[in-house]
Amino acid sequence: MRRSVVPVLTVVGFLLVLWYAAAVWLNAPWAYNKAQRAGETLSFSQVVADTWSQKKPKLPAPHQVAREVWETTAQKAVTSKRSLIYHAGVTLSATLLGFVLGTGLGILLAVGIVYNRTMDMSVMPWVIASQTIPILAIAPMIIVVLNAVGISGLLPKAMISMYLSFFPVVVGMVKGLRSPEAMQLDQMRTWHASRGQTFWKLRLPSSMPYLFTSLKIAMAASLVGAIVGELPTGAVAGLGARLLAGSYYGQTVQIWSALVMAAVLAACLVGIIGLLQRVMLRRMGMS
Amino acid sequence: MGWIVFALAAWALGWLLNVWLARQPVTWWSSFAAPVIFGLTLLAVWEGVVRGFEINQVLLPAPTAIAARIGSSADLLWADFAQTVLKGALSGYVIGCGAAFLIAVAVDRFPFLQRGLLPVGNFVAALPVIGMAPILVMWFGFDWQSKAAVVVVMVFFPMLVNTVQGLQAADAMQKDLMRTYAAGYWRTLLKLRLPAAMPFIFNGLKIGTTLALIGAIVAEFFGSPIVGMGFRISTSVGQLTLDLVWAEIFVAALAGSAFYGVMALVEQRVTFWHPSQRN
Amino acid sequence: ADDLTLQLKWVTQAQFAGYYVAKDKGFYEEEGLNVTIKPGGPDIAPEQVIVGGGADVIVTWMAAGLAARERGVPLVNIAQPFKTGGLQVNCLKSTGVESTDDFAGRTMGVWFYGNEYPFYAWMASLGLETDGADDNGVTVLKQAFSADPLIQGQADCISTMTYNEYRQILQAGITPEELVTFNYLDMGFGMLEDGLYVLEDDLEDPAFKDKMVRFVRASMKGWKYAEEHQEEAAEIVIENDASGAQELDHQLYMVGEVAKLTAGSNGTLDEADYAQTVNTLLSAVSEENPAITKEPEGAWTHAITDEALN
Amino acid sequence: MPAEHHGSVSAEPVISAQNLDLTFQTNDGPVHALKGVSLDIGKGDFVSFIGPSGCGKTTFLRCMADLEQPTGGTVTVNGMTPEEARRSRAYGYVFQAAGLYPWRTIGGNIRLPLEIMGISKAEQDARVARVLDLVELSGFEKKFPWQLSGGMQQRASIARALGFDADILLMDEPFGALDEIVRDHLNEQLLKLWDRTGKTIAFVTHSIPEAVYLSTRIVVMSPRPGRITDVIDSPLPRERPLDIRETPEFLEVAHRVREGLRAGHGDV
């Protein structure tokens, strides 16, 4: 853990430098434009200063985002709707519920596909097709329909998360559950292990590397789903609502701070899975 | 009532047919027929439910209405397909997967990067399209370039994670063998680590196919020229021409499945040796 | 109290101040109503929501409402709090656009999601095609709901609302003198904006009708209160914005601008305005502009307002 | 060569193969692994299979165990099909490669079939301890497979097959990776076990002395397509001290096996 501090800081530092440079590059035209209209000419240092402090920049400088994040997290009560933490919490709950549902569904489908030939032959193509449906297009309809049958609140959002997150799990787990060597399966046959036993004692353990890789992707997808799901629920609360609202009012700094918050959330969630993975693999003697 | 009975009957019939098919020896046509039957079953059930419950077409149009629309708007659908899939999704997919692959190799090569870049990579993973799309439209303009950029961001992480995991898949003895040959880094990569990583890499590539499509379509919601599948879907929702919306969705599903199918086929060719492919 | 759900077309902002004020000041309660206000967003079609049973009454633009009617959603306008419209087109003078004569060859940002009908009608009357920039055509961009394309120089002209994007442009540092403004109303392509619509079948139920009468009465009371107490109205809007993203000064400005649009209306639909909207729409029926193809019937009623306001 | 029928006619055979054929389809043409193989194994027999590498010994064993479907002929086990026999857990199988599950400790690996067969926890512990002791791996119960040497892994896999008490043991070169001393020791233990329990054992080996020392019958096979070329009934008594291996009878049998093997090789 400690060993990764320096590398992470280095990479982050490098990205920050890149970010500042990009901010200058992207925001400079506007600075010149303004100056031209005001009939001034700008020195380079003036340009830099301007590009890093515009109110509605094309790309806000890191410190602007940092300040916004600081103001909307540390300086607001967690229960305030102006607090990013509050919104992150709203998104998090939908993400987690959706992730759990999606992972469950994904594993169930994978098991079905691996064990049932009918499902193997007929379902997989449709699972794939389902993922090509642009969720943003049907999300509102889903919400409308669910609303019509009386389901509202957290669940519709979580359903969209689930919809996005079950797919990586299916793909990974089908592969993982099929990864035991022929000899290992033969052994199970000689013991006349039931399907359930073969699953729990052989297929599932050997699918672990695939499972964790899929879970990481699913978690990220689930967060995206939660955010998408926040739009058609009326963009009421959550990071998605912040992103949208930011873009309606041209508040790039607000967009970026919501983005950063989403990214931090994702990094934490994926990090937790990584941690679980390490613990698990160690317990399984595989690290 | 009649339509609902029809839906139930269609479901039962389709399922029975597939169960029967699955008992037959596998041939290319039966592995093709099964999903088609499943799909037709779904469509029949859908038709029955829409008609049976008299669902308003602005909520959910019937498959027959969608089919009629596909027939009458073929030119429009093709133009949208070319704009979104051929220009936006494909180019983004190639760039995104390529970049993720290269970075995964770099990450694997330098433990420093592995420890530094991966956590930061997790970061990028969750940059939600909805957040990225407006910004990327702002940076790369309204045309397909910004859609490609969104796709790049979308497919990057799954590919990265899978490739990094895959590059660690070679087992100890296989690596020892390479050591005894004093094979350099590149040769080990080429002859051992990459082949061993292929099952994982293809996972990433397959997940990427559908993400690329979603990404390109959804990005068009945030600004686009007046052509493209995402554009059409969003404006048609606004105009309540839901049959066109579903026609586009149908094209998207078809394109996505074909894209995925092609990758799965390539995968079969490349990783024939993996237990999961050795039936 | 009777439950009632109102679906807005857009996110919580002062554009809907009247309803929030009515709720906050207890006007609905006085009428024995328990109103839930559902904010919308770009990908919410209120017409879908009402068909799906998610709302009793919706706020939408008349063009979209008539279009929905033709597609089998029998919407009826029961009240029209907005007398005039705030939709306009803004161009940067520096790009060389001075009048409609300069449009050929330009890139124009347009809002879709059912907001595109007046634009197509206007272009048709100017004899401009919308399939690309050339001697007699313009390039149309699907503009996101912000003023960025103009500020970033990606479009020569964009759609704005007087009460929202227009101010964003000004705030970005561009002065009114640097802008050319085309107001749809002034051009003769004005279409009625935020009206209240319900399903025709529902109106046959006297109890529902009565509920609507009380609702419209209270809502109009809210609007008039908002016009007179603008600061308070803005604060109420901020109070009700769950995203916490709205800023007071902007909402204050918006209340002011919206007040100008509601000022001329007591809630009753003006038949002349209705006729103009229909005529404009019918004047430009085309592939891109499939709003309506024939004269609608029964698309509005005075039954509610007559009872509510007298 | 026509399909002959080899086998003692002692009572009811436990395993009976009739005219067995097996052909693998590979990317470059079919491989005939078994051709016209017939053999009866009686109850309590200890049958060794010996033959050049690649002649089909493993394949034959796998047919008996219902791990491979013959393309011709029939196999019966206890009068049942191999599948029924497998379902009734009639045999234990030791694979040619150790094939331990990497995520389970040695103890966990041995316990695995016991868990599957639903044997009580206490009984499991007792059995694991007993078989670990038998293969001299006491003290390694908590280690993971990759922490063991090749021979130790092989012994662990033998222990796993011995742990559950099947009446038929199918063993594919179980002692290949062991040194002579351990091997002698395990040979003795296996004989004792066989004698005590009356198990029927089919045993693949490459060591002629081992085959002769252990078996009541030795089956010599020849390759491509795999056929049985000789079946030798051992004249040795059931009771076999290690030094029986220096007796003339023993050497005589060993000589006959070697000749059969050499004939099968042909090209060498």
Added chain:
Amino acid sequence: MPAEHHGSVSAEPVISAQNLDLTFQTNDGPVHALKGVSLDIGKGDFVSFIGPSGCGKTTFLRCMADLEQPTGGTVTVNGMTPEEARRSRAYGYVFQAAGLYPWRTIGGNIRLPLEIMGISKAEQDARVARVLDLVELSGFEKKFPWQLSGGMQQRASIARALGFDADILLMDEPFGALDEIVRDHLNEQLLKLWDRTGKTIAFVTHSIPEAVYLSTRIVVMSPRPGRITDVIDSPLPRERPLDIRETPEFLEVAHRVREGLRAGHGDV
């Protein structure tokens, strides 16, 4: 036992181990795999290692090959560190398990090291054909590893190590899974190769006759912690027909090895 120094003092040693220690850290305590092992192997020596399963033979070989880092003592190969020797491709290694790459055919697996060493295509083809013939696998070039029997895989892996002409061969039980006839054949071939090329060979085996037949020196090891208990210089001539195995000298050496082995086992 104090660290002794075993070894002939012939010229410059090719491989020299001084006081080697190796301890593995495992989840339940350290395992002492090697302790105070010292040995010199001269140029052209054929040294066999024999010892009970788990005594550290593989570990010792892995130390020489720079696949394992000793926790104490030093190893030199050609006067260099094992790492330098590995980098200069000084040896070929045959692993205890075949370890073929599943995505390559048998031919492709044998070709692998040749490709890595940048040997011309034509030369590759020639060598592959030659070594396949040597291990009697001609005709299996295009098969994939999982289509081969266990013994055939093992032979393919031997062929792979022989394919590139290293001066030192490290072989870990290469003939474990082979029948006696093939084994004899390969023993002869290996001796011929050794005689012709003057390679230095370190060879782990469990077969006492094999060790005696092949080696100029036999190293007997004892387990936990792995130590060298005896080093026997063979009195047999370089020229060794197969029937040398019936001579009294041979049996005499074999007896001594067996005794050493038995002593090391202790508990059996």
